[in-house]
Amino acid sequence: MTIVSDKYKTVKPEEVxxxxxxxxxxxxxxxxxxxxxxxxxxxxxxxxxxxxTWYACQNLSPEKQEMVLSRGMIGDHKGIPMVACPLxxxxxxxxxxxxxxxxxxxxxxxxxxxxxxxxxxxxxE
Amino acid sequence: xxxxxxxxxxxxxxxxxxxxxxxxxxxxxKLIVFGEEPRPAYDRVHLSEFFENQDAKALEMAxxxxxxxxxxxxxxxxRVADIDRTNKTITTAKDRAFSYDYLVLATGSxxxxxxxxxxxxxGVFVYRTIEDLEGMLAYAAKIKAKNPNAKAAVLGGGLLxxxxxxxxxxxxxxxxxxxxxxxLMPRQLDSRSSQVLQLxxxxxxxxxxxxxxxxxxxxxxxxxxxxxxxxxDVLDVEMLVVSAGIRxxxxxxxxxxxxxxxRGGIVxxxxxxxxxxxxxxxxxxxxxxxxxYGLVAPGYDMAGIAVEQILGKADALMPAxxxxxxxxKLIGVDVASFGEPFMPASKGHSIIxxxxxxxxxxxxxxxxxxxxxxxxxxxxxxSDYSMLHQIFLNGMAIPEDPAQLILPAGEGGGSFxxxxxxxxxxxxxSCENVTKxxxxxxxxxxxxxxLADVVSCTKAGTGCGGCKPMxxxxxxxTLKSLGIEVKDSICEHFDLNRQDLYKIIQIKGYKTFNEVxxxxxxxxxxxxxxxxxxxxxxxxxxADTANKEYAIQDSNDRFLANIQRNGTYSVVPRVPGGxxxxxxxxxxxxIAKKYDLYTKVTGGVRIDLFGATLNQxxxxxxxxxDHGFESGxxxxxxLRTVKTCVGSTWCRYGMAESVSFGIELENRYRGxxxxxxxxxxxxxxxxxxAEARGKDFGLxxxxxxxxxxxxxxxxxxxxxAELFAEQIDNETVIKYIDRYLMFYMRTAKPxxxxxxxQERLEGGLDYLKEVIIDDKLGIAEDLxxxxxxxxxxxxxxxxxxxxxxxxxxxFNHFVNSEEEDDNLVxxxxxxxxxxxxxx
Numbered sequence: 001m002t003i004v005s006d007k008y009k010t011v012k013p014e015e016v017x018x019x020x021x022x023x024x025x026x027x028x029x030x031x032x033x034x035x036x037x038x039x040x041x042x043x044x045x046x047x048x049x050x051x052x053t054w055y056a057c058q059n060l061s062p063e064k065q066e067m068v069l070s071r072g073m074i075g076d077h078k079g080i081p082m083v084a085c086p087l088x089x090x091x092x093x094x095x096x097x098x099x100x101x102x103x104x105x106x107x108x109x110x111x112x113x114x115x116x117x118x119x120x121x122x123x124x125e
Numbered sequence: 126x127x128x129x130x131x132x133x134x135x136x137x138x139x140x141x142x143x144x145x146x147x148x149x150x151x152x153x154x155k156l157i158v159f160g161e162e163p164r165p166a167y168d169r170v171h172l173s174e175f176f177e178n179q180d181a182k183a184l185e186m187a188x189x190x191x192x193x194x195x196x197x198x199x200x201x202x203x204r205v206a207d208i209d210r211t212n213k214t215i216t217t218a219k220d221r222a223f224s225y226d227y228l229v230l231a232t233g234s235x236x237x238x239x240x241x242x243x244x245x246x247x248g249v250f251v252y253r254t255i256e257d258l259e260g261m262l263a264y265a266a267k268i269k270a271k272n273p274n275a276k277a278a279v280l281g282g283g284l285l286x287x288x289x290x291x292x293x294x295x296x297x298x299x300x301x302x303x304x305x306x307x308x309l310m311p312r313q314l315d316s317r318s319s320q321v322l323q324l325x326x327x328x329x330x331x332x333x334x335x336x337x338x339x340x341x342x343x344x345x346x347x348x349x350x351x352x353x354x355x356x357x358d359v360l361d362v363e364m365l366v367v368s369a370g371i372r373x374x375x376x377x378x379x380x381x382x383x384x385x386x387x388r389g390g391i392v393x394x395x396x397x398x399x400x401x402x403x404x405x406x407x408x409x410x411x412x413x414x415x416x417x418y419g420l421v422a423p424g425y426d427m428a429g430i431a432v433e434q435i436l437g438k439a440d441a442l443m444p445a446x447x448x449x450x451x452x453x454k455l456i457g458v459d460v461a462s463f464g465e466p467f468m469p470a471s472k473g474h475s476i477i478x479x480x481x482x483x484x485x486x487x488x489x490x491x492x493x494x495x496x497x498x499x500x501x502x503x504x505x506x507x508s509d510y511s512m513l514h515q516i517f518l519n520g521m522a523i524p525e526d527p528a529q530l531i532l533p534a535g536e537g538g539g540s541f542x543x544x545x546x547x548x549x550x551x552x553x554x555s556c557e558n559v560t561k562x563x564x565x566x567x568x569x570x571x572x573x574x575x576l577a578d579v580v581s582c583t584k585a586g587t588g589c590g591g592c593k594p595m596x597x598x599x600x601x602x603t604l605k606s607l608g609i610e611v612k613d614s615i616c617e618h619f620d621l622n623r624q625d626l627y628k629i630i631q632i633k634g635y636k637t638f639n640e641v642x643x644x645x646x647x648x649x650x651x652x653x654x655x656x657x658x659x660x661x662x663x664x665x666x667x668a669d670t671a672n673k674e675y676a677i678q679d680s681n682d683r684f685l686a687n688i689q690r691n692g693t694y695s696v697v698p699r700v701p702g703g704x705x706x707x708x709x710x711x712x713x714x715x716i717a718k719k720y721d722l723y724t725k726v727t728g729g730v731r732i733d734l735f736g737a738t739l740n741q742x743x744x745x746x747x748x749x750x751d752h753g754f755e756s757g758x759x760x761x762x763x764l765r766t767v768k769t770c771v772g773s774t775w776c777r778y779g780m781a782e783s784v785s786f787g788i789e790l791e792n793r794y795r796g797x798x799x800x801x802x803x804x805x806x807x808x809x810x811x812x813x814x815a816e817a818r819g820k821d822f823g824l825x826x827x828x829x830x831x832x833x834x835x836x837x838x839x840x841x842x843x844x845x846a847e848l849f850a851e852q853i854d855n856e857t858v859i860k861y862i863d864r865y866l867m868f869y870m871r872t873a874k875p876x877x878x879x880x881x882x883q884e885r886l887e888g889g890l891d892y893l894k895e896v897i898i899d900d901k902l903g904i905a906e907d908l909x910x911x912x913x914x915x916x917x918x919x920x921x922x923x924x925x926x927x928x929x930x931x932x933x934x935x936f937n938h939f940v941n942s943e944e945e946d947d948n949l950v951x952x953x954x955x956x957x958x959x960x961x962x963x964x
Contacts, residue, residue: 023940031639031650032676034940042939042948050639050650060948064963067938067948068692071680075652078617084653086680086688091653 005065007041008058008108009124010097016111016122025117033083035059035070036121043110043121044070046094048081055094056110056121061085063104077101127154127226129435130215132205132377134160136169137408137424138231139186144432146195151436156197157223161204162254165189170421172258173288176295179262181255208381210401227403227435230378230391231428234371234409234419239280243342248349249365252279252289261366265296268363276301278352278360280339281368282309284455289366290331291456301332301360303352305369308335313451313462317479318486318504325458325484325505334360373410373417386412395442397431405431413443422555423447448518452503452510458484459507464500464517465490473499478531487531489513491523498523498530511595512544519551544598545606553599554585554592564596568603576600615875616654618646623658623800623875630659631666638663638677657682658875661762664798665870668918671761672925672932681760684936685922686742691949691960694742695735696722697759698749699795702769702787702807703730712752720745723957729766729804731757736958738945739938746923755921758796762876764803767791768816772809772826781826783809786855790822793859794866796919797912800873800882803866804838818846821879822862830854835865835893836883844880847890850898860909864897867908 022036022045033046042059059067064087072083074094081094092099097106111122129145131138142158145151160166167184175184182188192199204218214224236251238244248268250261268275277293279286282304294300302309308319309326323333337358342365343351351361378391384400385391390412397405397413407427409419418424426443433441450463468475468490478487487509489501498517503510509531516523516530523530547553549562567573567582579600580586586593613622621629626641635641638659642651656677663669671682681687686694698713713732717724720741722734737745759765769787773779787807794803806817807824817823823834823846830852837846850861865879873882886892895901926932938946950961 027934027940029676029935034935035938037939037942037944040947042946045940048650064690065948066690066692067946068680068688071683071688071692073653073656073677073679074650075618075656076650077652079649081650082652087690087692089653 005058005060005062005105008060010106010108011110011122011124013111013122015124017125018123019113019120020123022119022121025114025119028119031074033070033072033074035067036119038121038123041123042067042070044072044083045112045119045121046070046074046083048074048094051081053081054112054114054119055081055083056112057083057092057094057097058108060107061087061090062099062107063088063090069107128224129154129156129227129229130205130223130225131156131158131229131231132215133231133233133374133408133410134158134162134166134199134201135231135233135408136166136186136421137233137428138229139166140425141229141231141407141428141431142192142195142197143187144429145435146197148432148436152196154435158192158197158199159203159205159217160199160201162256163202164255165192165199165201167255169253172252172255173292173295175255175258176262176292184255205377208377208404210381210404213403225403227405229431229435230399230404230406230410231408232374232377232410234373234417236367237370237372238367239339239369241339241342243344243349244367246342246344246349247347248344248363249342249367252285252292252366252368258292261292261364262296264364265293265298269297272363274299275364276360276362277364277366278303278362279366279368280352281370282306282333282335283312283368283370284310284453286366286368287326287331287455289368290326293364293366294330294456298364299332300330301334301362302326303334303337303339303360305338306335309333310460313460313466314502314504315467315488317477318488318502321479321481321484321486321504322455322458322460324481326456328484329456331456371409371417371419373412375410378406378410386415390417393427395430395445396434396439397427397443398434405434407431414445414447416447418447418449420449420451423449450514450517452507452514459503459505459510461503461507461510462501463510463514464498466500466502468499476528476531478528489527489531491527495525495527496522498527501531511592515547515551515553519548521546521548544595545602553595554583557584559583559585561599564599565603568600569607573600575604613874615658616652618642618649618651618655620647621645623662624872626659627662627666627871630662636663636667638674651677653679654875657762661798661800661875665915668915670796670920670922670925672922672929675932675935684739684742685756685760685926686737687760689735689960690963692946693735693949693960694737694739695733695759696737696742696745696749697727697731697733697757698754699757699791700731700766701791701795702767702784704769704784704788709752709754712749712754716745716748716752719748721958723954723959727759729759730768731759731766733759736951736960738949739936740943740945743927743933743936747927750921750924750927756796756923758922761796761798762801763796763798764791764794764805767794767805767807768820769807770809770812770814772807776809778812779809779826780828781809781831783807783815783824783826786824786831786858787815789855790859790862793916794862796922797866797870797915799866799870801876801878803879819843820846822846822865824858827852831858833858833861836879838878838880840878842880844884846880847883849890849894861897863912864905864908865893867912868893868896868904871908 020038028034028047030049036043044059046055059070072086074083077100082091084091091101092107097109113120166186206218207216216222236253277298278301279289282302290300290302308316337354340353353359373390375391391406393406393411399406408424430443452461473492475490485505490499547561551561573579586596614620657679660677671678675683717734723736727733767787767790769783772783804820805822806815806820808815808817809826818834819837824831833850834846835849951958
């Protein structure tokens with residue numbers, strides 16, 4: 001199997017070079033997620049309506065290298081916004097990508113901005 | 126630095142090492158261990174498991190590296206041949222010499238082979254080491270190739286003999302047990318319990334021959350062909366396993382002049398010291414109190430005493446009397462004995478419960494004044510063992526009618542024996558030697574707050590695990606006594622349990638997750654635990670389908686399919702009762718072919734189509750629905766199948782139309798969300814081909830109606846459903862199942878199957894009958910009405926989804942592209958495909 005995880009690197013807000021116009025906000029479920037394609041990347045985007053915040057992270061679950069995180073349930077773990085992988089319920093912080101319930105590698109997270117009811121994901125290239 | 130040599134690397138020799146290196150002071154010693162066998166110590170008690178997996182590594186007490194990591198030098202495949210006590214040295218069979226400061230003899234025992242004529246023939250084995258077993262396996266394969274119905278006998282019907290019998294059976298040979306005594310397990314069981322065990326073992330295919338003295342082993346060309354007992358009494362067998370007892374391997378002690386017993390064994394005192402104060406003996410070669418203890422637990426205790434003594438703790442002594450109580454599973458049958466299993470009538474009274482139809486036997490012996498438990502025997506069901514053993518060990522008071530200790534719950538028994546009545550010194554975990562006082566203490570001191578804390582602080586329950594239920598009960602009772610509520614709240618976001626939430630949602634009429642969370646939560650935002658619970662409750666109460674608020678559904682419900690290893694899904698259409706027309710079967714095949722889906726019949730005898738991408742799901746379902754299929758809810762915590770046998774429609778034995786009734790039941794309860802999945806079964810006669818007693822609800826047709834069984838399941842903890850009502854008609858069956866399922870849906874914990882729920886229901890089956898049949902709580906009508914509402918509101922979720930463009934949006938892998946997941950890799954498998962293996 002090819003290791004695709006190398007392609008995913010956290011982008012900090014100040015590192016954004018490209019704001020990719022992904023989809024209208026209505027394309028995403030409230031308090032849930034969907035997947036955005038950018039070049040050869042798959043990015044999970046979550047509309048965390050209860051916090052009035054949007055989050056983005058890699059769609060790739062680091063546990064078994066499957067493209068599933070956008071289909072996970074979101075919520076919080078002791079106050080930290082998180083997504084639970086649908087395969088084995090591994091949870092990851094949506095703020096910094098850290099694995100909250102075991103010792104998996106962190107996932108990459110990306111900045112999001114909303115303009116004119118459109119969702120933009122920030123990439124460094 | 127002083128040197129300790131351990132002679133023998135069996136279970137007890139290993140235990141000595143383990144206990145020794147755990148001591149801080151052990152660093153001042155050099156430890157060298159000699160093993161005669163070619164591998165490090167393994168678990169001889171579970172030797173018969175070797176036949177199941179043939180994996181010697183799995184039986185190892187610890188891998189060879191463990192010894193090195195702990196600074197122990199392990200020398201295997203080298204027998205110690207001689208001891209020179211004057212110079213304090215030993216010599217091995219390879220003529221190497223080692224000197225010692227302390228010598229620990231743990232050479233164990235060997236199988237005793239009686240001097241019967243012909244016992245040297247090929248095909249006669251002993252049952253002791255992995256090498257013995259490998260020899261047996263090779264020989265069995267050889268004779269089976271010549272004669273597929275070959276027979277093998279085991280000489281000896283004791284504990285080890287029966288284990289060997291299981292091994293022989295697993296090798297595919299017809300097993301025969303030959304015992305000299307008139308009963309099986311003569312050292313542990315009385316004649317009645319032995320008869321019960323015999324019945325049970327015969328029912329699973331063992332042939333048992335008692336009171337047989339073997340005159341000679343018959344054979345041709347040096348190979349065994351049979352055993353002769355009397356003149357015309359011959360048993361033809363092609364293999365024999367001798368398991369007629371053990372003999373201590375005490376030759377080193379004898380040759381070096383240590384004091385030995387008349388019938389073997391090296392004499393030790395309560396410090397485990399032999400007649401030479403630098404030499405210790407432990408395990409099955411140690412003759413303590415003129416006894417050889419052939420159990421592993423006393424051997425481990427001896428190892429512990431020897432460790433303490435060598436490290437200078439003079440007050441660590443072996444107790445004068447050794448508890449020989451044992452509980453084991455023999456070929457799947459519980460057998461236990463404790464205290465004095467056979468007690469002369471002059472010493473006390475025995476109370477015996479025997480049920481040969483169920484292969485059950487329980488005997489307890491109580492003192493003449495009826496105040497103390499002296500011992501007992503359990504066969505078939507040893508679930509009372511832990512409590513009885515504790516009562517015996519601690520000399521606790523027993524009920525005025527001691528029969529209560531062994532009577533089944535609900536017949537005057539089962540109520541006695543609260544764990545909190547045990548004295549603090551009562552040993553709860555014998556593997557890790559943890560007392561009740563230690564368990565309660567760690568909670569009382571605040572160090573432990575729940576069961577997980579107790580286990581990690583005390584190590585209780587980390588060995589064989591047999592004490593786990595007691596540790597759990599003690600933990601809960603202690604927390605309760607401290608006024609700490611044992612919470613079963615569903616997660617950090619709610620202080621409520623599922624039952625509370627059920628009532629709240631029902632009364633308040635909430636329709637969304639946020640309403641419930643905002644009004645009754647702790648201020649957080651929900652999680653992967655509470656979201657599906659609330660989703661399930663909304664469905665159980667309002668008959669909402671999973672389409673309504675899909676973002677709070679677990680992945681399977683969200684996409685109305687079962688997520689598989691690589692993130693693709695499988696699709697299971699409903700086939701009620703398993704009845705399907707040829708046209709529909711063809712349609713399933715054609716749809717599977719069209720989308721290149723891996724196809725398999727499921728464990729619930731439906732047809733599962735695997736490998737569908739998210740984008741394909743609606744297309745596949747459009748085709749399925751066009752051919753008259755509907756959702757099978759294989760993805761939901763809801764009714765799966767009602768399995769049926771063909772019944773009186775075709776079967777010449779059938780008593781009723783099991784298929785027709787199965788279809789009716791499956792269609793009635795389809796789609797209903799519950800705390801966990803539900804399965805049903807309907808059998809047309811007592812032959813029970815539908816395996817209905819392994820289901821949450823099961824029916825068996827009998828003369829005059831149906832017998833209804835409730836609360837069974839397969840899974841990790843299989844449980845037979847319990848007989849709930851007899852000879853009832855279709856209408857009554859539906860009434861009872863309606864009430865039962867609804868009562869379960871109202872009160873169970875999240876992800877609790879009916880079996881676990883029913884088992885923990887206070888009052889048990891009798892209470893359940895009172896609620897469901899006698900309507901003791903006055904809720905029967907409500908339960909029926911609620912169920913009827915759910916039945917009336919049923920709607921196929923897939924039909925609903927594919928007819929609503931808004932709902933269909935969620936079945937795209939990307940929101941901004943029509944493409945599919947490009948990360949999927951399939952590999953071929955037997956003319957079909959499967960996902961690439963996980964790394």
